[in-house]
Amino acid sequence: MMSEGIGIQEIVNNGYCIGCGVCAAVKHSPYSIQMDQEGKYQANLDSDKTDNESIARVCPFANEALNEDEIGKKLFGEHRGIHHDAYLGYHLKNFAGGVSEDTYREKGSSGGFGSWFAVTLLEEHLVDYVIHVRPINHSSSILFAYTISTTKEEVREGAKSKYYPIELSNVLDVVRNTPGRYLLIGIPCFIKAVRLLAEQEPIFKERIVFTMGLVCGHLKTDRFAKTIGWELGIHPDAIESIDFRVKIPETKANSYGVAVKGNGVEKEITSPMKDILVHNWGHGLFRYNACDYCDDVLAETSDITIGDAWLPEYVKDGRGTNIIVVRNPVILSLLEKHCNKLAIEEISAEKIYTSQAGGFRHRREGLSYRLYLKDLKKEWRPNKRVKPSNQMSTRRKRIYEHRIPLASKANEAYQDALSANDFSIFKNNIEPELHRYNKLYHRPLLVRVVIRLLRYLRNMVDVRK
Numbered sequence: 001m002m003s004e005g006i007g008i009q010e011i012v013n014n015g016y017c018i019g020c021g022v023c024a025a026v027k028h029s030p031y032s033i034q035m036d037q038e039g040k041y042q043a044n045l046d047s048d049k050t051d052n053e054s055i056a057r058v059c060p061f062a063n064e065a066l067n068e069d070e071i072g073k074k075l076f077g078e079h080r081g082i083h084h085d086a087y088l089g090y091h092l093k094n095f096a097g098g099v100s101e102d103t104y105r106e107k108g109s110s111g112g113f114g115s116w117f118a119v120t121l122l123e124e125h126l127v128d129y130v131i132h133v134r135p136i137n138h139s140s141s142i143l144f145a146y147t148i149s150t151t152k153e154e155v156r157e158g159a160k161s162k163y164y165p166i167e168l169s170n171v172l173d174v175v176r177n178t179p180g181r182y183l184l185i186g187i188p189c190f191i192k193a194v195r196l197l198a199e200q201e202p203i204f205k206e207r208i209v210f211t212m213g214l215v216c217g218h219l220k221t222d223r224f225a226k227t228i229g230w231e232l233g234i235h236p237d238a239i240e241s242i243d244f245r246v247k248i249p250e251t252k253a254n255s256y257g258v259a260v261k262g263n264g265v266e267k268e269i270t271s272p273m274k275d276i277l278v279h280n281w282g283h284g285l286f287r288y289n290a291c292d293y294c295d296d297v298l299a300e301t302s303d304i305t306i307g308d309a310w311l312p313e314y315v316k317d318g319r320g321t322n323i324i325v326v327r328n329p330v331i332l333s334l335l336e337k338h339c340n341k342l343a344i345e346e347i348s349a350e351k352i353y354t355s356q357a358g359g360f361r362h363r364r365e366g367l368s369y370r371l372y373l374k375d376l377k378k379e380w381r382p383n384k385r386v387k388p389s390n391q392m393s394t395r396r397k398r399i400y401e402h403r404i405p406l407a408s409k410a411n412e413a414y415q416d417a418l419s420a421n422d423f424s425i426f427k428n429n430i431e432p433e434l435h436r437y438n439k440l441y442h443r444p445l446l447v448r449v450v451i452r453l454l455r456y457l458r459n460m461v462d463v464r465k
Contacts, residue, residue: 007051008043008059014380016061017042018219018290021169022193023055025176027201031055033167035142038411039222040288041167058196060189061290061382068188068300069385071195075301076327085349087360088325089300092332094352095324096309097344109161109245110253110308111322113342114185117212117304119152120338121183126330127210128180131171134158135241143225143242146171148182160245163220168194172204181209187216188296195301210331213299215307215323217281217359218291223414227278227286230423232269234262246270253308253315277427278410282358283434284403285410292404295367295386297359298352303328310355323347323355365392366400373401395440402437409433 008023008031019041021033030049036042045051056062066074068089076082076090084090098104098111105112121127130149134157136142144162148171149155168190175182184194191213198205225244226236239262246257259270273279278286299305305325314321324344326332335342353360364386371388374381390397410430417426 007053008056008062009045009051010380011056011059011061011382012043012045015289016293016382018060018189018288018294019043019165019167020060020190020193021167022058022060022172022190022197024167024169025172025197026055026058029055033169035165035222039226039286040165040219058193058200060192060196061293063383065192065196066199067383067385068192068296071192071301072327075195079327079329081329082327083349085353087353087364088298088349089296090327091349092326092329094326094347094349095335095344096311096314096321096347096351096355097324097342098319098321099341100343101341104156104159105319106247107156108159108320109256110306110320112159112320113306113322113324114212114214115156115159116341117306118149118155118183118185120334121210122150122152122155124334126181126334127183129178129182130155130158130185131168131175131182131208132158132185133162133164133166143222143239148174160243161214163244164225165219165222172197175207176201176203180207182207183210183212184208185212185214186299186302187214187219188299188301189216189290189294191299191302192296210304210328211299211302213302213305215298215305215356215359216291216294216296217362218284218287221286221288223411224278224286227414227426228258228276229260229262230417230426231277232260232271234260234265234269235421236418238263238265241268244273247318247320248272249318251318253318253320254310255318277430280434282362282403283406283437285406285430286414287407289407292370293367293382293384295363295384297356297363298325304331307356311351323352325352362403365396366403368392369397369400370404399437399440402440406433406437 011017023043024031024033030046031043033041034044057064059065072090081092082090099113099116104116108115118130133144134147136145144164146166146168191211225242226239229239230236241261243259246259248255248257256273257270258273259268261268306322309321309323367386368389372390375388413426413429417423
């Protein structure tokens with residue numbers, strides 16, 4: 001059930017808070033951001049203050065806020081040569097490739113473009129500061145947080161993907177009080193929220209001069225990192241660091257590893273990610289519920305978006321390859337100026353879509369069904385660009401239905417294991433759930449036989465030609 005006006009507290013109560021921290025950054029906000037017992041950041045209303053519906057206008061999940069198409073049109077709609085796509089949003093040109101200079105590619109999650117781009121903006125004096133996520137020192141229970149960097153070395157410390165909860169309220173306070181030009185790096189809903197804040201407080205529009213969006217499947221709670229560490233022998237209370245994207249020599253880009261370090265453990269422990277119980281991104285374990293109600297995969301309100309090129313022609317390169325969606329003409333000129341430092345080629349919007357097809361299915365078709373189910377129960381949910389629908393195969397419906405409760409079941413299993421101090425309890429409880437879900441992808445035997453027969457006949461025809 002939709003509603004035209006709803007405050008931040010109702011968004012939190014209904015499970016749609018992504019914990020970005022932008023509502024807490026509004027001047028005189030009654031909100032602060034705190035991490036809850038499930039390891040995710042949430043907006044918290046100070047007990048002696050009252051909610052204010054106007055604050056919801058900066059929330060990426062509030063009906064009061066502009067949507068991604070509306071924001072994108074204001075930002076990029078007048079650029080010469082701009083195109084609009086239902087999946088990419090506004091875009092000038094799209095590329096795939098990596099960085100050919102220095103060790104950016106080797107030390108990045110993918111093609112090394114993100115760190116190179118941030119450093120280049122600093123070196124070209126286009127920005128003074130970079131707002132990005134970096135590891136936190138071992139004295140903190142938090143492994144990663146948003147920080148502000150001013151040097152190449154600091155920026156490169158923030159290389160690689162971090163599948164971990166983060167929030168923006170503290171760094172946005174610094175931006176408000178510290179003059180200068182900033183690059184903000186973030187996931188789609190975070191970039192959108194800052195764009196909405198900039199509409200209310202022009203100082204953010206003046207100071208955050210560039211934004212780089214990261215392709216996003218969903219945001220993880222801190223239990224994702226802790227569970228990986230626990231499986232590798234490091235108790236959740238003892239984990240000190242984690243590298244989610246360790247490149248494995250002479251393998252494909254999607255065959256990466258993970259490395260963890262814990263208190264009392266002398267050496268870093270590494271493992272292929274595929275051997276980790278919670279490795280499958282499609283399962284969505286330890287995801288924020290809000291992520292199931294987001295329809296932006298490619299950070300459509302950012303000046304440039306980067307992600308992994310999950311395409312057959314690129315994934316075989318174990319060094320990693322980025323997809324790059326450019327919306328800002330200043331950035332396009334910058335890439336052309338430094339083309340000798342990059343190994344990139346222009347690709348079509350269709351290729352960009354294909355590289356993230358699974359994410360789009362979940363965020364568009366899957367979202368339309370989740371909205372339908374919410375409306376059927378007459379429950380409040382945010383307005384989305386996707387319309388509610390149940391016009392899809394029974395098989396797809398069953399997949400989406402079974403995907404919804406997996407996150408809560410993972411949290412229950414984790415809590416039981418933590419109470420007993422026994423990781424095997426989590427494993428034994430969640431494995432049957434994953435097995436039942438995975439079976440939904442298995443086609444009936446007759447269908448599989450027919451597909452194999454058709455494939456065999458096609459191969460025979462090809463041989464005879």
